[in-house]
Amino acid sequence: xxxxxxxxxxxxxxxxxxxxxxxxxxxxxxxxxxxxxxxxxxxxxxxxxxxxxxxxxxxxxxxxxxxxxxxxxxxxxxxxxxxxxxxxxxxxxxxxxxxxxxxxxxxxxxxxxxxxxxxxxxxxxxxxxxxxxxxxxxxxxxxxxxxxxxxxxxxxxxxxxxxxxxxxxxxxxxxxxxxxxxxxxxxxxxxxxxxxxxxxxxxxxxxxxxxxxxxxxxxxxxxxxxxxxxxxxxxxxxxxxxxxxxxxxxxxxxxxxxxxxxxxxxxxxxxxxxxxxxxxxxxxxxxxxxxxxxxxxxxxxxxxxxxxxxxxxxxxxxxxxxxxxxxxxxxxxxxxxxx
Amino acid sequence: xxxxxxxxxxxxxxxxxxxxxxxxxxxxxxxxxxxxxxxxxxxxxxxxxxxxxxxxxxxxxxxxxxxxxxxxxxxxxxxxxxxxxxxxxxxxxxxxxxxxxxxxxxxxxxxxxxxxxxxxxxxxxxxxxxxxxxxxxxxxxxxxxxxxxxxxxxxxxxxxxxxxxxxxxxxxxxxxxxxxxxxxxxxxxxxxxxxxxxxxxxxxxxxxxxxxxxxxxxxxxxxxxxxxxxxxxxxxxxxxxxxxxxxxxxxxxxxxxxxxxxxxxxxxxxxxxxxxxxxxxxxxxxxxxxxxxxxxxxxxxxxxxxxxxxxxxxxxxxxxxxxxxxxxxxxxxxxxxxx
DNA sequence: TGTTAGCACTCGATACAGTGGAGTGCTAAT
DNA sequence: ATTAGCACTCCACTGTATCGAGTGCTAACA
Numbered sequence: 230x231x232x233x234x235x236x237x238x239x240x241x242x243x244x245x246x247x248x249x250x251x252x253x254x255x256x257x258x259x260x261x262x263x264x265x266x267x268x269x270x271x272x273x274x275x276x277x278x279x280x281x282x283x284x285x286x287x288x289x290x291x292x293x294x295x296x297x298x299x300x301x302x303x304x305x306x307x308x309x310x311x312x313x314x315x316x317x318x319x320x321x322x323x324x325x326x327x328x329x330x331x332x333x334x335x336x337x338x339x340x341x342x343x344x345x346x347x348x349x350x351x352x353x354x355x356x357x358x359x360x361x362x363x364x365x366x367x368x369x370x371x372x373x374x375x376x377x378x379x380x381x382x383x384x385x386x387x388x389x390x391x392x393x394x395x396x397x398x399x400x401x402x403x404x405x406x407x408x409x410x411x412x413x414x415x416x417x418x419x420x421x422x423x424x425x426x427x428x429x430x431x432x433x434x435x436x437x438x439x440x441x442x443x444x445x446x447x448x449x450x451x452x453x454x455x456x457x458x459x460x461x462x463x464x465x466x467x468x469x470x471x472x473x474x475x476x477x478x479x480x481x482x483x484x485x486x487x488x489x490x491x492x493x494x495x496x497x498x499x500x501x502x503x504x505x506x507x508x509x510x511x512x513x514x515x516x517x518x519x520x521x522x523x524x525x526x527x528x529x530x531x532x533x534x535x536x537x538x539x540x541x542x543x544x545x546x547x548x549x550x551x552x553x554x555x556x557x558x559x560x561x562x563x564x565x566x567x568x
Numbered sequence: 569x570x571x572x573x574x575x576x577x578x579x580x581x582x583x584x585x586x587x588x589x590x591x592x593x594x595x596x597x598x599x600x601x602x603x604x605x606x607x608x609x610x611x612x613x614x615x616x617x618x619x620x621x622x623x624x625x626x627x628x629x630x631x632x633x634x635x636x637x638x639x640x641x642x643x644x645x646x647x648x649x650x651x652x653x654x655x656x657x658x659x660x661x662x663x664x665x666x667x668x669x670x671x672x673x674x675x676x677x678x679x680x681x682x683x684x685x686x687x688x689x690x691x692x693x694x695x696x697x698x699x700x701x702x703x704x705x706x707x708x709x710x711x712x713x714x715x716x717x718x719x720x721x722x723x724x725x726x727x728x729x730x731x732x733x734x735x736x737x738x739x740x741x742x743x744x745x746x747x748x749x750x751x752x753x754x755x756x757x758x759x760x761x762x763x764x765x766x767x768x769x770x771x772x773x774x775x776x777x778x779x780x781x782x783x784x785x786x787x788x789x790x791x792x793x794x795x796x797x798x799x800x801x802x803x804x805x806x807x808x809x810x811x812x813x814x815x816x817x818x819x820x821x822x823x824x825x826x827x828x829x830x831x832x833x834x835x836x837x838x839x840x841x842x843x844x845x846x847x848x849x850x851x852x853x854x855x856x857x858x859x860x861x862x863x864x865x866x867x868x869x870x871x872x873x874x875x876x877x878x879x880x881x882x883x884x885x886x887x888x889x890x891x892x893x894x895x896x897x898x899x900x901x902x903x904x905x906x907x
Numbered sequence: 908t909g910t911t912a913g914c915a916c917t918c919g920a921t922a923c924a925g926t927g928g929a930g931t932g933c934t935a936a937t
Numbered sequence: 938a939t940t941a942g943c944a945c946t947c948c949a950c951t952g953t954a955t956c957g958a959g960t961g962c963t964a965a966c967a
Contacts, residue, residue, distance in 0.1 A: 252959090254958065254959050254960085255959075255960080256958080256959075268959090268960095269961095269962095272959085272960065272961075273961090275960090276960090276961075286960090289959085289960070289961095290957095290958070290959050290960060291958085291959070291960085292958085292959065292960090
């Protein structure tokens with residue numbers, strides 16, 4: 230529906246704006262090598278593009294700025310993806326295949342690298358509990374009536390919490406229960422863990438005594454995952470380097486959103502899997518109405534493990550970020566989770 | 569060395585400035601109930617106080633602002649500590665004695681509360697490895713040649729890292745080694761762990777085979793603690809609400825310091841134990857030359873476990889923060905670490 | 908008919924002078 | 938020793954003028 234020339238001009242404007250962060254005028258577009266029309270012609274097209282909703286004018290005598298719709302069109306049709314240099318991509322890829330660490334850590338480090346390369350903020354959402362299975366469970370007594378409960382999942386993720394042991398429980402009973410758990414529940418998805426715990430326990434119940442009550446509650450408590458541990462961010466201060474955020478108040482609203490774990494989880498759960506771009510007001514959250522969020526889900530052996538997201542101003546370098554995130558698109562060959 | 573009246577006036581000025589964040593003039597001091605002198609008299613005293621280095625003047629016709637030295641005198645001699653309400657203190661105290669969680673978590677939550685109450689940033693430095701002993705060590709195989717190494721200390725702190733198992737190692741050998749470790753090294757301070765590992769292993773060496781080489785290196789790797797895990801912060805964005813930090817560049821330098829773990833560790837290690845106040849340029853780090861850092865070490869059963877710090881502008885409410893941190897001064901009755 | 912040169916116009920950014928007021932330092936009176 | 942009075946300083950604010958980048962429109966042009 231846009232003419233060739235309109236596309237050319239729209240693309241030129243957005244590319245310029247991404248670089249300069251300042252409204253771009255007809256003159257500067259005309260001086261570019263790739264658009265060989267006079268400023269007047271370009272002005273006409275700009276007026277049309279504005280009428281169509283792709284551009285906006287901060288005030289009458291200023292240049293044009295892309296609108297959310299403009300960016301959207303750009304991302305969908307115009308953008309060149311080869312904006313990331315091959316050496317950058319190689320650096321991340323080699324890092325991902327280095328196999329030095331646990332999957333989650335590798336992803337987090339990779340996100341950190343991207344955040345450094347792009348000067349945007351990166352957010353990693355760890356594996357959903359649906360996609361993790363119990364690998365190992367352990368209770369380490371700490372003296373007194375406290376113990377540390379440790380849950381290791383098949384992705385190598387370790388979660389721990391301190392629990393209080395009811396006084397009427399015997400240590401040997403607990404040890405037996407833990408051994409039983411590891412035997413029977415290893416490999417069970419975290420989400421099903423509790424129901425399986427109760428059903429399995431029910432069968433054995435007859436044999437063991439009735440203090441199982443307290444024991445069960447203890448274990449249930451120990452198995453409840455903390456939701457914040459799924460979120461990992463890096464480069465949050467990069468936001469401060471972006472010229473559009475030199476106003477402290479804007480920064481504050483964004484930061485408070487980032488700090489609010491449940492809101493972030495909601496935000497991410499609204500993103501479908503695969504590579505996804507949410508531009509400005511397309512995000513349901515007002516605090517980031519002037520930001521864009523690009524997410525990519527990463528999978529290992531076909532199993533969707535989590536999501537990595539890049540948050541930056543709407544004027545963000547979409548091509549670059551998308552090609553960088555593309556590294557995660559193909560099935561990663563990281564530490565293979567035990568089946 | 570300061571006269572009674574000078575102290576009164578200095579105190580009044582600093583208290584006013586802490587509230588208003590704006591240079592305070594002789595008139596406003598004179599109008600306060602507690603200082604019954606005319607503006608002229610106060611002006612004279614102010615000029616003297618400035619000459620002595622306790623006050624500063626942003627420009628000729630402005631009011632006075634406390635200098636680092638002024639704050640120092642205030643903290644050492646003038647400040648009233650009862651600035652925190654008893655109900656606030658009680659809230660924290662009851663929280664600390666709730667015994668619901670592991671010591672470290674309790675401290676972190678308490679720090680969070682203080683940070684919310686004061687609108688400053690709180691930083692918790694976890695137990696030094698000198699003060700932690702091994703409680704339990706475990707290797708959980710993950711499939712492939714990876715395993716998660718888990719170290720539990722007597723403070724209930726859990727640390728984990730993923731390690732690669734050399735192919736030539738037998739699983740049963742590893743299990744035996746882990747059992748051996750838990751028997752022989754439980755209770756050994758983390759700092760001595762490695763040397764003890766080698767000495768103990770040396771004795772047993774004769775009996776076991778010579779693949780100990782790889783095994784030892786594996787365990788050594790697993791026992792090396794991550795230094796970042798000792799730092800915990802909350803309320804970092806509170807900095808943005810302080811009027812002195814409406815300049816983004818200042819905020820940026822502070823944030824980058826906060827993100828730089830080693831620098832933060834250095835900063836904290838420069839603070840002696842007990843309650844400590846570092847005002848403005850007294851901090852060795854330029855980035856926080858306009859900030860004050862108040863730290864308190866917390867001890868449990870006489871054992872120094874870590875440090876809690878509050879970072880705010882030099883114009884911070886010292887009395888309030890110090891009295892809030894005072895809660896940690898007395899020996900805490902938290903989860904008692906196993907002896 | 909599509910393109911472009913020309914021109915009047917708009918409007919933010921910048922610079923500058925003027926004003927008001929908060930605050931000071933000094934002096935003289937109490 | 939204290940304070941009232943006063944001249945002085947200097948920032949913050951306001952209004953005005955200017956500049957220039959950029960626009961929209963019209964008329965000429967290929």
